[in-house]
Amino acid sequence: MNRLTALALLALSGLFMVISPAEGGEPSFRAGAYAQDITPLKLPISVNGGMQDRQATGVHDRLHARCLVLDDGKTKLAIAICDSCMIPREIVEQAKRLAAEATGIPASNMLIAATHTHTAPTLGGAFQSDPDPDYVRWVPGQVAKGIDEAHARLQPAQIGWGVAKNPTQLFNRRWKMKPGTIAADPFGRTTDQVKMNPGYQAAGLIEPAGPIDPDVSIVAVRTRDGKPMALLANYSLHYVGGVQPLSADYFGAFADRIAQLLEAPRDFVGIMSNGTSGDVNNINFAGPAPARQGEYEQIKIVADSVARTALEAYRQLTFREDVTLAAAEKDIELGVRLPTAEEVAQAKEILGKAREPVLKTLPEIYARETVLLADYPSTVKARMQAMRIGDLGIVAIPCEIFTEIGLDIKKRSPLKPTFTIELANGYNGYLPTPEQHKLGGYETWRARSSYLEPEASTKITAAVLQLLGSVSQR
Numbered sequence: 134m135n136r137l138t139a140l141a142l143l144a145l146s147g148l149f150m151v152i153s154p155a156e157g158g159e160p161s162f163r164a165g166a167y168a169q170d171i172t173p174l175k176l177p178i179s180v181n182g183g184m185q186d187r188q189a190t191g192v193h194d195r196l197h198a199r200c201l202v203l204d205d206g207k208t209k210l211a212i213a214i215c216d217s218c219m220i221p222r223e224i225v226e227q228a229k230r231l232a233a234e235a236t237g238i239p240a241s242n243m244l245i246a247a248t249h250t251h252t253a254p255t256l257g258g259a260f261q262s263d264p265d266p267d268y269v270r271w272v273p274g275q276v277a278k279g280i281d282e283a284h285a286r287l288q289p290a291q292i293g294w295g296v297a298k299n300p301t302q303l304f305n306r307r308w309k310m311k312p313g314t315i316a317a318d319p320f321g322r323t324t325d326q327v328k329m330n331p332g333y334q335a336a337g338l339i340e341p342a343g344p345i346d347p348d349v350s351i352v353a354v355r356t357r358d359g360k361p362m363a364l365l366a367n368y369s370l371h372y373v374g375g376v377q378p379l380s381a382d383y384f385g386a387f388a389d390r391i392a393q394l395l396e397a398p399r400d401f402v403g404i405m406s407n408g409t410s411g412d413v414n415n416i417n418f419a420g421p422a423p424a425r426q427g428e429y430e431q432i433k434i435v436a437d438s439v440a441r442t443a444l445e446a447y448r449q450l451t452f453r454e455d456v457t458l459a460a461a462e463k464d465i466e467l468g469v470r471l472p473t474a475e476e477v478a479q480a481k482e483i484l485g486k487a488r489e490p491v492l493k494t495l496p497e498i499y500a501r502e503t504v505l506l507a508d509y510p511s512t513v514k515a516r517m518q519a520m521r522i523g524d525l526g527i528v529a530i531p532c533e534i535f536t537e538i539g540l541d542i543k544k545r546s547p548l549k550p551t552f553t554i555e556l557a558n559g560y561n562g563y564l565p566t567p568e569q570h571k572l573g574g575y576e577t578w579r580a581r582s583s584y585l586e587p588e589a590s591t592k593i594t595a596a597v598l599q600l601l602g603s604v605s606q607r
Contacts, residue, residue, distance in 0.1 A: 160289060160357075160454035160455055161204075161205060161206030161455065162203075162204065162205055162206070162289070162290060162291070162292060162453070162454055162455055162456055163203075163204040163206075163287040163288055163289055163290055164201070164202065164203050164204070164287065164288070164290035164292065164354040164362055164363065165201075165202045165283045165284055165285065165286035165287040165288065165362075166199075166200060166201045166202070166283050166286065166354070166362055166363035166400075166401075166402035167200050167279050167282035167283040167286060167402060168197045168198070168199045168200070168279070168388075168402050169197060169198045169199075169200060169275055169276065169278050169279025169282060170195055170196070170197055170275070171196045171197060171198050171215060171216065171217075171272055171275045171276065172192060172195045172196045172379065173196075173254050173265070173268050173271075173379070174267075174271070175267070176189060176190050176191065176192075177189060177190045178254045178255075178265050178268060178379075179254065179255040179262045179263060179264065179265060180218075180251070180252060180253065180254060180255060180262065180377075180379070181218050181219075181251075181255040181257075181258075181259040181260070181262035182218050182250075182251030182252070182259075182262075183251070183260065183262070184260050184261065184495075184498050185260070185261050185262075185491055185492075185493075186260075186261045186262040186263070186491075187262070187377065189252070189254070189377060189378060189379045190377070190378075191377070191378040191379070192378055192379045192380075193252075193375065193378035193379060193380040193429070194379075194380050194381055194385055194386075195381070195385075196215075196216035196217075196250075196253055196254075196379060196381055196385075197215075197216055197279075197381065197385070197388075198213050198214070198215045198216075198275060198276045198279040199213070199214050199215075199279075199388065199402055199403070199404040200212070200213045200214075200276075200279040200280050200282070200283040200402070201213075201283060201352075201354070201363050201365055201402065201404065202236075202238070202280065202283040202284045202286075202287060203292070203354070203458055203522065204287055204458075205455075205456055205457060205458040207458075208242065208457075208458040208459060208460070209236075209237075209238045209242060209284075209458070210238075210242050210243075210244075210458050210460055210520055210522070211232065211236070211238050211242065211243040211244070211280045211283070211284070212243075212244045212245075212246075212365065212404075212520075212527075213228075213243070213244070213245045213246070213276055213279055213280055214246055214247075214248060214365070214384075214404050214405070214406045214554075215245065215246065215247055215248065215272075215276060216247075216248055216250050216253050216381040216382075216384065216385060217247040217248065217250065217253045217254070217256055217272075218247060218249055218250060218251055218253055218255070218256070218259070219247045219249065219256065219257055219259070219556050219560040220245065220246075220247045220256050220257065220556070220559070220560060221256060221257040221559060221560055222516065222531065222558065222559030222560065224256055224257075224269065224272060224273055225245045225558050225559055226240070227273040228245055228272070228273040228274075228276040228277050228280075229243045229245065229277075230277075231273060231274060231277035232276070232277040232280040232281060235277060235278075235280070235281040235284075236280060236281055236284040238280070238284065241460060241461075241462050242460040243280065244460075244518060244520065244527070244529045244554065244557055244558065245276060245557065245558060246406060246407070246529065246554050246555070246556050246557035246558070247407075247556040247557075247560075248372075248381070248382065248384040248405065248406070248407055248556075249371060249372050249407050249410075249533070249555075249556055250372055250380065250381055250382035250384060250385075251372055251374060251375070251382070252375045252376075252377075252378065252379055252380040252381075252382060253379060253380075253381070254268050254379070256268070256269060256272065257560055258581065259581060259582055260498060260501075260502070260580070260581075260582070261491065261492060261498070261501075283402075286400075288356065289356075289357050289454075290354045290355065290356060290357065290362060290454075291354065291355050291356075291357060291359075291452035291453060291454050292352065292353070292354045292452065292453055292456055292522065292523075293352075293353050293447075293450030293451055293452040293453065294350070294351060294352045294353070294450070294522065294523070294525045294550070295350075295351060295446040295447070295449055295450050295550075296348050296349065296350045296351070296446060296550050297348075297349050297351075297442045297443070297445045297446035297449075298347040298348060298349065298442070299347055299349050299368075299438060299439055299442035300345060300347035301438060302368075302370060302415055302435050302438055302439060303345040303346070303347060303369065303370060303413050303415070304341070304345065304413065304414060304415065304416055304417050304418065304419075305341035305342060305343045305344065305345055305412055305413055305536070306329050306330055306371070306412055306413060306414040306416065306418075307327045307328070307329055307341065307342040307343060307412045307569075307572075307574055307576070308327060308328055308329075308331045308335075308338055308339065308340070308341055308342060308418060309326060309327050309339040309340050309341070309342050309572070310326065310327065310328050310331065310337040310338065310339060311336075311337040311338075311339060313337075314328075314335075314336060314337025315327075315328050315337075318495075318573065318578055319495040319496050319498065319499035319500075319578060320476075320496075320499065320578075320579075321496070322573075324573055325572070325573035325574055326571075326572045326573055326574075327342045327569075327572045327573060327574040328574060328575075329412075329574050329575040329576065330414070330416065330418070331418055332418065333418055333420065333421055333422040334418070334419070334420065334421060335418065338418065338419070342412070342569065342572055342574075343412050343413075343535060343536055343537050343569065344536055344537055344540065345369065345413055345536055346369040346408060346409060346413075346536050346539055346540055346543075348367075348368075348369070348408070348543075348550075348552065349366060349367070349368050349439055349442040349443050349446060350366065350367040350368075350408075350446075350550060350552040351364055351365065351366045351367075351443050351446045351447060351450075352364070352365045352522060352525065353365075353447055353450060353452075355452065357454070360397075360398055361392075361395045361397040361398070361401050362400075362401060362402070363401065363402040363403070363404065364391055364395070364401075364402075364403055364404065364443065364447065365404040365406065366387065366391070366403075366404065366405045366406065366439070366443050367405075367406045367407075367408045367552040367553075367554060368405065368407075368408055368410075368439055369407070369408030369409050369410040369413055369536050369539060370383070370407070370408075370410050370413060370414070370415060370435070370439075371407075371410040371411070371413055371414045371415075371533075372384075372407075372414075373415050373431055373432045373435050374415075374431075374432075375428065375429060375432060376428050380429070380432075382432060383405070383432045383435045383436045383439070384405040384407075386429075386432050386433055386435075386436035387403060387405040387436040387439055387440050387443075388402070388403030388404060388405060389403065389436075390403075390436045390437055390440035391403040391440040391443055391444065394440055394441065394444045395444065395447070405439075406554045407554065407555050407556060408536075408539055408552060408553060408554070408555065409534040409535065409536050409538055409539025409540075409542075409553050409555055410533070410534070410536065410555065411532070411533035411534050411535045411536070411555070411563050411564060411565070411576060412535045412536060412565075412569075412576060413536050415431065415435055453523065456522060456523040457521065457523060457607065458520075458521065458522060459520065459521040459604040459607040460518065460519070460520045460521070460604065461518070461519050461600045461603045461604050462516060462517060462518040462519075462558075462600070463516075463517055463596060463599075463600065464514040464515065464516055464517075465514070465515055465517060465592060465593065465596045466512050466513070466514055467512060467513055467514075467515055467561070467585050467586055467589045467592060467593075468511065468512055468585070468586035468588075468589070469506075469509050469510065469511055469512060469513055469584050469585065469586070470579050470584050470585070470586060470587075471506060471507070471509060471511060472503045472506055472507055472579065476503055477503060477504060477507045479500075480499075480500035480501070480503035480504050481500075481504060483496055483497055483500040484497065484500050484501060484504065499578060499579075499580060502579070502580035502581055503579070505581060506579065506580070506581060506584060509584065513561065513585075515530075515531055515532075515559065515561045515585075515593070516529075516531060516558045516559055517529070517530060517593065517596045517597050517600060518530075518557065518558055518597075518600065519597055519600035519601045519603070519604050520604065521548060521601075521604035521605060521607065524548055524549060525548060525550060525551070526546050526547075526548030526549075526550070526551035526552075526601050526604070526605070527551070527552060527553075527554060528542055528546075528551065528552070528553040528554070528597045528600075528601065529553070529554050529557035529558055530553060530554075530555055530557060530564070530593060530597065531555075531556065531557055531558050531559035531560055531561045532555060532556070532560075532561050532562060532563065532564035532585070532589075532593070533555060533556065533562065533563045533564060533576075533582075534553065534555045534564045534590075535563075535564060535565050535566055535569055535576075535590070537566060537569075538553075538564060538566060538590050538593075538594060539552075539553045541594060542594060542597060542598065542601075545594075545598055546598065546601050547601055547602055547605040548601055548604075548605050551601065553597075561584075561585055562580075562581065562582045562583045562584050562585060563576040563577070563582060563583040563585075564585065564589060564590050564593065565577055565587075565590065566590045566591075567587045567588055567590065567591065570587040571587075
């Protein structure tokens with residue numbers, strides 16, 4: 134039986150197609166994966182993601198840095214997706230340095246990102262949550278260990294990528310509202326035209342202020358004999374949400390569920406990365422409030438739904454034993470929306486009148502942010518990155534990115550398909566478009582979580598498209 138006949142029979146039998154190197158060529162592609170535990174060693178611990186600090190005293194499910202290393206024989210790439218709300222750049226760079234020393238993989242070929250679970254320990258100060266110094270010192274070594282373990286597990290492998298769609302779990306959380314239905318913002322202004330999370334069927338709803346992105350993008354690797362090794366998925370959903378105990382949210386539940394659906398071996402690593410979800414959540418405010426559920430029931434529902442879509446994409450994959458890998462990165466300079474001296478003075482006056490050490494009102498909370506932002510520089514450098522896996526493009530941006538930006542990058546990328554991993558290689562806050570800045574709303578209110586210039590998204594999009602163009606030519 135010749136090779137073409139064998140491939141035709143495989144396709145007809147419903148099995149995955151495998152593209153091998155040309156006759157006489159030796160496959161050089163290898164892959165390795167590992168999930169490194171990053172659950173803190175001591176409790177209680179500060180958890181960020183809210184306006185006030187929360188202290189986690191228990192663990193619902195373990196937190197991990199889920200790591201994937203790829204090797205085409207010339208270039209190695211490492212991707213680590215961590216169960217964290219966000220990871221400051223200095224922690225990312227320390228982890229990369231340690232991993233580079235252990236593996237020889239250049240730090241520029243590593244992508245480290247947070248999932249954005251809101252039930253993980255604080256790694257960077259946000260609103261009234263401050264990180265535990267011991268956890269901050271410990272995490273970089275754990276992430277580096279995960280990359281090193283994945284690297285040590287490199288073996289001959291096959292790789293495939295694809296996209297399926299699941300719009301059912303996504304809703305734009307920013308709503309255009311009728312005039313007179315939005316309260317003043319924390320700074321006393323009444324210029325907002327949109328409201329985040331307005332409430333179910335709230336009075337004044339007009340329409341969502343932006344789109345959703347239904348793509349469930351996947352990259353899957355398996356052994357030469359067809360056993361699943363790892364699956365990296367990407368979906369543009371901010372998070373689902375839980376309660377006080379530490380949890381990886383739906384990102385961790387997805388990892389478990391896709392392993393079950395694939396009937397994968399115990400060492401399989403499922404990974405869910407966050408796409409461009411800065412303005413998208415899992416709540417349909419156009420409809421009535423849903424019936425009350427168990428604390429983690431919605432996480433399970435979302436994880437199962439998205440995992441089944443990933444399985445649909447997996448079943449359509451063409452696996453390859455020879456693929457080109459590439460990576461490129463650059464720093465770009467972005468302006469900071471600094472408060473004026475008058476705004477800082479007003480903020481200090483508000484804080485001076487606060488009755489409790491834990492700030493409760495939005496004016497008080499944002500007054501504290503104003504004082505802290507006064508010490509920021511006028512510009513910051515933000516790290517942009519692009520990776521190529523065959524014809525697939527991956528973009529990494531250190532922000533909470535509005536969905537329309539991700540859709541624009543996908544449309545204009547020279548690599549098809551392309552997806553963006555947000556909260557990658559650092560943290561520079563929310564990334565609305567200039568038009569969304571004009572509409573206002575929580576994501577635009579100046580704070581350490583939203584401080585970049587209004588034109589930042591335009592500059593970032595141009596930078597990552599240039600990087601995609603560069604890696605597409607290698």
